Each structure stands twice: as structure tokens, then as C-alpha cells.
Amino acid sequence: MIVEIRTAPFDPWQELSRRTPDAGGRCGATAVFVGTMRDFNEGVSVREMFLEHYPGMTEKHLETIVEEAVARWELLDALIVHRVGQIRPDETIVLVAAWAAHRAEAFAAARYLIEELKSRAPFWKKESLPQGERWVAKNTPAG
Amino acid sequence: MIVEIRTAPFDPWQELSRRTPDAGGRCGATAVFVGTMRDFNEGVSVREMFLEHYPGMTEKHLETIVEEAVARWELLDALIVHRVGQIRPDETIVLVAAWAAHRAEAFAAARYLIEELKSRAPFWKKESLPQGERWVAKNTPAG
């Protein structure tokens, strides 16, 4: 199980190349989600954003989420890598992955990781708009 | 939109590195599923399998599935890469990916791609067991 906070840009596919567990024939299914910064949010153009976290608590919280997913879906392994700091459009914000014997478990676990992360983990977004900076007030629903 | 049938092993993360669309700030979410050969199926050990397809019809069918997903979830792009021929445990059998503005669409589309592929696309599995070869009679439910 891996949880990492990154202050520099990272390539999700390179991370996965390095991290794929040696499952010895037991892994049938890998589900992955990658969140990327868009240059548009709620109708306004966003040039850059700053993602703040709570060093220590954020990592602890992500570790708890990963442990919950691994236990609940009997995963072979799971991964969260999350950017913080200044982020530009098209850069990866978050990578989650779940490795399981079967696809239903892998999909359910990957979805759980990203939804829990968004609703509970201590991260705060400040967007740089043409008209100035703004803290994002709250996450819109998962939809 | 990309659909490819491969006769040789491939690395799904390298494929994704090469294929990730230049979405120009519009892509917020990528969902990926990778199916890998396990060395165990329905209680018996499997050393190798042969995956047969119908050249021409299989590609056509996968293209239809991809087009349906792109239209239904307004995807920025989608991808299916599928192995055929002799396959060994831990080798990638199938890679699907869906690129979207938002995560709900990306997850739903990736799930659709793999479920439709499994239920409708012309592929047939023959497993090599210690006691000989067997054609797999039918897919067990999606679970």
C-alpha cells in the first residue's frame, strides 16, 4: 500500500509502471483513476491553482482510506499519489489504483478511494482566475 | 478513438503514455481498466491460454462499443487494446481507457467498455490445464 504527497508534477503511467505489484498470477484486474487539472471550472477560466494540505494529517487520512479499501475488497494492493502546491492545467492532481483478482472489486475500490479522498481528506483549492484568486468554497457533488 | 488487437505482449502503462490525448485543459478525469491473466480459474491452475478472435468482426465490434461509449458519455477519447493468441499468467489481456471532463462519466464509460466487450465481442478462450486443454464454456457473470 502506497500513499504519497508530491510537490512536483508526476506522470501517472510512469508511477504505475514502477508500482505494479508482482502478484504472481493472482491479479486479474487493475482499476485506475487519474484526476487532471482542467482550465475551466464552474463557468470560469482557471489559469493555475494552489492546493494546500495539512502535512501529517493528510497522509494519515489517505492511509486510512487505502487500508479501508484493501480490507473491504480484499485487494492485492492499492495506491494514492496526490499533488499539492501550484498546479497548472493538464497536470495530474491525483492518481488512485486498485489491484484485485476480479474486476468488480477493482472498480468498486478505485471509486471508493477517489470519493472518500474528495469528501474527507484535508485538501483546499485556491484558483487563480483572470479576475484574481479565490478559495473554492466546497466540492460540488460527485455526480 | 483507438481499437487495436495485439498478438504480442504489451505494457498497458506504456500504451497510455503514448496515447493520452492532448485535451488542452478539458480533461479532468481518466478511468482505466486492465485485465491480466491469472494462473487460477474456477478452482483449477491455468498455465497458459489461447485467445481466439474473428479477424475483422472483432475489431468492428470493438469500434462500435467505443463509439457508443464516446457518444453516450461525451468522452474526449476512448481506447481498447486487446491481446489474442497464446497468453501467459501476469500478461495483460485487455486495456480500456476513457477520458472525460468529469469522473462519473469516465468511470461509467470504462465500466461499459469492459462489460460490453466481455458480453458481445467475438473472443474465445482455451485454457491449458495440467490435465489438458479446455475451451471455456461461457463467461461467468460480471459480479
Next chain:
Amino acid sequence: MAIVVKFFASLRERMGCAETTLDAQQVKTVAEVWQRVADGEPLPANLLMAVNMEYAEADSEVRDGDEVAFFPPVTGGAHDR
């Protein structure tokens, strides 16, 4: 011209052949194609059929130049369930 008939997977092995051709004048439907190639064996209930690479039914029409295929239920995708 003629009608090309293809078999896949366990059916290909059972038929002992992957492909054969028929004179198009002898057959009007997929079911008639099966009768000509199967030595009178009835069409198995779960057999899948395609005409020109699209799924078809036993009563689908076939014409000169068509490619007709017979195969067992598909079992593809990942080996994950």
C-alpha cells in the same frame, strides 16, 4: 461468386475446418447454410451466427458474396471472473 462460411473456436475444431465455400444458388438463409455444412446436424440452440461480420439470426438472408460465420458463445475479455 460464392458464400464463404467460417467456423471459430470449439466449433472450428469440431468441424475440422476453419473455412469452406458454398455455391450461393443453393442457400437463401443462414439456417440453410448450416444445413449444407453440418451434414444434417440440427442447429445447436446456443450457436451464434454472423453475416458479413454482424450478428445474424437463423432466418437472416444470405446472398452471393456474403461471409457467414458460426461460433460458440463468446468467452473473451480478461481472465478475471
Next chain:
Amino acid sequence: MAIVVKFFASLRERMGCAETTLDAQQVKTVAEVWQRVADGEPLPANLLMAVNMEYAEADSEVRDGDEVAFFPPVTGGAHDR
């Protein structure tokens, strides 16, 4: 020893400081910590609180050496919805 108090995001900017310390003898609960650091401003209804990096409530107890944090609702994860 003392109690370390941390603020994050928009609250950090509003407080004009990221971290302060309090004498542990002066406070018994998270709500009392807030009263000491906020100049009498009532606890905002949607403010989140943590003690030693675990989510806590206004009436959660605090002890000497604890780290108490206040922050707005989380807005993390991908910028995708």
C-alpha cells in the same frame, strides 16, 4: 508544554497566521481553544476541527502537548467536478 493550534486555507489567511500556541492550563476543549484564538468570534458552523490529526468536535477534550487544527470544509481531489 503547550497546545499547538494550526489554521489552514482561507481560515489561515483570515487569522493572519498559520500556527500559534496556548498555555494548556487555560483550555479544556476544542471550543475553548477557539475562544482563546478567535477574539470572541463565535465558532463558524461549518468549521472543521482536528485534535492530533484526527477529526474532532467542539466538545472534544484537549490536553497538554496536543495539536489542535481548525480549517474550512475540504475541497481537494481532482479538479474534475
